[in-house]
Amino acid sequence: MDVIDKCFSRPTVEDILSALEKEVTTTDANRAGDEQLASTIRSLKKASPMSLKICLRSIREGRVQAMDECLVPEYRISCHVMRGQISKDFREGCRAILWDKDKKPKWKPSSLDLITEHMVDHYFSRLDGDEELKLPQRCNLNVFANAKL
Structure with missing residues (x-):
């Protein structure tokens, strides 16, 4: 450990x-x-270099956030990944594993040093043209969560 x-x-x-x-x-x-x-x-x-950088940042930021605060950026990341504006690695990973089954994805960018902070920031940015994730307000969330435990 x-x-x-x-x-x-x-x-x-x-x-x-x-x-x-x-x-x-x-x-x-x-x-x-x-x-x-x-x-x-x-x-x-x-693994995808872009995904590694996104995941590390998400984990680091998420460990000091409440659950609802984590879900909004995770939703944004998912939407940006699916759009493939910065990197099409999700599609490439699916191609390599599910469709062609060659298990040889060609990541773009291909290495960690080619990924800028600006590129990673994009995945955490507000969504253009899409509605942001809106979670219902729950005034009794702590009571509800404790009841489930």
Whole structure:
């Protein structure tokens, strides 16, 4: 758990990957978690670079937000991803896994260093021409949530 906290507390996806790679190369070869670390690195490198950056920001912002505050940006992200204005990676991932089944998506942008903060900001921006997610007001939300627990 210390390794996970140490690596995933880094500020960027690039820093997280570097920290994970450093852990694999600088630790005992016999350590039980090395294969898990190597598997995590492979998974991250295989994933859409744009999605990695969007997810990291969403997780970081979401951990200090209430549930309803999380749902609005998640809805925005979903809408922007489906539109494919900045990146068509969702469609490309579907093509590679579901349609052609070649399992070789060609991500655009193809690497983390090609993604700007402005590009990521777009996914969190208000929706043009679409109605924003409007959640019903619930004055008894805490009572309701506690009753379900």
